[in-house]
Amino acid sequence: MKMRAAILTATKTPKPYATSRPVEVAEIELDAPGAGEVLVEMRAAGVCHSDLSIINGTRPRPTPMALGHEAAGIIADVGVGVNRFKKGDHVAFVFVPSCGHCIPCVSGRPALCEPGAKANLEGKLLGGGRRLSWKGGENIYHQVGVSCFADYAVASERSLIKIDNSLPFDEAALFSCAVITGVGAVLNAAQMPIGSTAAIVGCGGVGLNALLAAKMLGAERIVAIDTDERKLTHAQQLGATDTFNATDNRCIKDVRDATNGGLAYAFEAAGTAEAMETAYGVTRRGGTVTSVGLSHPETSFQIQHVSLVAEEKTIKGCYLGSCVPARDIPLYINFYQRGLLPVNKLITRKVPLNEINEAFDRLDTGEDLRQVIIF
Ligand SMILES: NC(=O)c1ccc[n+]([C@@H]2O[C@H](COP(=O)([O-])OP(=O)(O)OC[C@H]3O[C@@H](n4cnc5c(N)ncnc54)[C@H](O)[C@@H]3O)[C@@H](O)[C@H]2O)c1
Ligand SMILES: [Zn+2]
Ligand SMILES: [Zn+2]
Numbered sequence: 001m002k003m004r005a006a007i008l009t010a011t012k013t014p015k016p017y018a019t020s021r022p023v024e025v026a027e028i029e030l031d032a033p034g035a036g037e038v039l040v041e042m043r044a045a046g047v048c049h050s051d052l053s054i055i056n057g058t059r060p061r062p063t064p065m066a067l068g069h070e071a072a073g074i075i076a077d078v079g080v081g082v083n084r085f086k087k088g089d090h091v092a093f094v095f096v097p098s099c100g101h102c103i104p105c106v107s108g109r110p111a112l113c114e115p116g117a118k119a120n121l122e123g124k125l126l127g128g129g130r131r132l133s134w135k136g137g138e139n140i141y142h143q144v145g146v147s148c149f150a151d152y153a154v155a156s157e158r159s160l161i162k163i164d165n166s167l168p169f170d171e172a173a174l175f176s177c178a179v180i181t182g183v184g185a186v187l188n189a190a191q192m193p194i195g196s197t198a199a200i201v202g203c204g205g206v207g208l209n210a211l212l213a214a215k216m217l218g219a220e221r222i223v224a225i226d227t228d229e230r231k232l233t234h235a236q237q238l239g240a241t242d243t244f245n246a247t248d249n250r251c252i253k254d255v256r257d258a259t260n261g262g263l264a265y266a267f268e269a270a271g272t273a274e275a276m277e278t279a280y281g282v283t284r285r286g287g288t289v290t291s292v293g294l295s296h297p298e299t300s301f302q303i304q305h306v307s308l309v310a311e312e313k314t315i316k317g318c319y320l321g322s323c324v325p326a327r328d329i330p331l332y333i334n335f336y337q338r339g340l341l342p343v344n345k346l347i348t349r350k351v352p353l354n355e356i357n358e359a360f361d362r363l364d365t366g367e368d369l370r371q372v373i374i375f
Contacts, residue, residue, distance in 0.1 A: 003030050005132070005150030006356045007140060008065045012057040015364065017357040022055050023067060023149075025354050028134040033079035033154045036127055040091060040155060043169035045148040045373045046070035047351075047359050048177050049204060049271065050294055054143070055360060058271070058296045062123055065141040066132050067356075068373075069095040071148030072163065072172035082157050090165045092176045094325040095144040097126040097158040111320035116158075120144045126156035149356060151375060161329045164337075170372045171336070171344050174205075175329050178370060179343050181292055182209025183332050184321015185267055186217070190290045192265050197221040199255065199263040201246070201279040202270025203231040205370040206292060208238055208346055210267040215239040216340045223255055223263055225278060226270075228366040238345060246274070252281035261285065268293050273301040280315070288314040292321075346370045 006023050013020035033039050045068050053059040054067065075089040085091065097119060098110035105113050119126045123141030131154040132140035132147065145159045163172055182205075186192050198214040200207045203226040214222050215238070223242045224235030232243040242258060244251050256262050262284030268276050271293030279289045280303050307313065321328065335341040349371045351359045362368040 001030050001152070002027050003151040004353060005066045005147065006068065006353060007134070008055060008063050008067050011055060011060070011063065016361045017055070018361050021357050023356050023360070025356060026134060028132060028140065030152055030154060031131040033077060034127060034129070035080040036082060036157055037079040037125065037154055038075055038082055038085055038157050038160065039077035040073040040153045040160070041076040042071055042073045042148055042151055042153060042375045044072050044173040044375065046173045046176070046178060046205070047363055047371045047373065049206070049363065050177070051143070052360055052363050053271065053294060059294060060297070061143070062141050064134070064138070065123060065143055066147035066150060067143050068149035069093065069144045069146040070173055070177035071146065072169045072176060073153070076152065084157055085160065085162065090163050090167070090172070091160040092163050092172055092329055093146045093148060093155065094159055094161060094320070095146055095177060096120065096320050097145045097156045098325075099126065099158065108324060109322070110324060111322055125154070126158050149353060149373060161325050163329065164333055167333060170347060170350060170374060173372055174343050174346065174370060175333055178205040178346065179209050179332050179341075180321040180323045180325065180328055182206045182269065182321070183213040183341065184323040184328060185210050185290045185292050185318045186213035188322040188328070189316050189318035190265050190267070190288055192217055192219070194218050195220055196265060197259065197263040199223040199225060199266040199279065199282045200235065200240070201225045201266060201268045201275045201282070202293060203235040204269065205346055207267065207269030208235060208369065209343060210269060211235060211238055211240060212341050212343065216335065221259060221263065223259065223282065225251065225255070225282070230366060234369060246278055252278060255282040259284070262287060264288070265290070271295045273299050276301040277303070280313070283313055285311040286313070288316060290316045290318050292318050347372055350374050
């Protein structure tokens with residue numbers, strides 16, 4: 001079938017993207033779902049920094065690629081052998097498909113699914129192959145098995161979670177990446193206890209979800225750190241007790257002084273070495289740094305070795321919120337519906353698909369938090 005999709009044709013084009021237009025909204029061909037796959041009619045898709053990182057070259061990926069990985073929609077058709085979904089089901093995407101059989105999957109760590117990671121790296125669906133083409137047959141790469149900046153997607157049934165039909169799609173889309181990543185970092189990776197203290201380094205769509213989770217846990221102190229004052233204002237409105245600007249050379253020292261030696265937990269959600277070093281610096285003795293930011297493959301960060309040892313600090317990486325999506329997406333939706341996790345406050349703009357390049361400019365300049373494309 002024919003449909004509209006946002007195709008990344010070139011990376012590292014000059015800014016603003018509204019002028020260089022690296023993403024083309026084009027009519028392309030979508031194959032029917034194969035065995036174990038479904039056709040999803042897209043209803044809402046969030047714009048995440050990981051998409052921007054493919055455009056600006058921070059996450060090198062092949063082109064042409066159909067972008068987008070945070071979305072919710074409706075099952076429109078099912079392929080052979082699919083029995084967990086039926087037409088009309090509401091679903092959220094998961095940006096790591098889980099095969100259910102590999103060692104990480106059977107060990108309860110589906111975010112590390114090995115066939116899932118391989119398919120994502122190759123720009124294919126979990127079952128192998130690509131379902132997208134244009135220009136008389138040229139294949140288009142899938143982004144992490146999702147490619148949701150499009151009217152429809154064919155995806156592995158292992159890339160989807162059934163969600164509550166009463167949840168509006170724009171809100172549902174956020175649970176697909178920003179919410180599971182930020183909230184999962186706090187609840188799954190750090191396993192932060194109630195009433196603790198936290199620093200959020202990088203207060204965009206993902207970091208502010210970590211902030212909301214820390215608040216839900218009754219954190220005594222939530223320190224928000226960003227390079228952009230507008231993000232610090234958002235953080236304060238959502239429950240940060242203190243804000244610090246990372247562009248200030250004294251930032252780490254000021255945070256440590258203000259918090260009696262630092263915070264017990266720090267969450268890095270910016271995707272830079274500087275942010276990682278700030279997160280480590282503001283973590284108190286015995287504390288834990290959890291990093292979710294995705295930087296360039298050649299980026300390294302520096303820490304003082306002796307402090308790691310003598311102060312018994314812990315550094316953790318966290319992908320997909322270290323979530324079990326089938327358990328955590330419905331759980332976090334339930335938190336939202338009970339008013340514990342007001343993630344709808346993170347949606348700052350709703351955008352039509354043909355404004356995708358402009359949306360990436362606004363994410364890049366920090367003008368918006370989560371923008372949601374509405375279909
Ligand atoms: N681990 C995962 O599974 C996962 C999932 C989604 C996103 N991510 C990554 O998380 C990061 C955040 O994504 P997002 O969509 O929230 O991005 P965003 O652009 O909305 O937010 C990033 C924030 O970091 C701030 N920042 C930049 N440099 C900083 C510094 N040195 N110190 C403090 N703050 C700084 C920016 O001002 C911005 O507010 C990205 O790297 C993204 O690729 C990871
Ligand atoms: Zn994302
Ligand atoms: Zn697996």
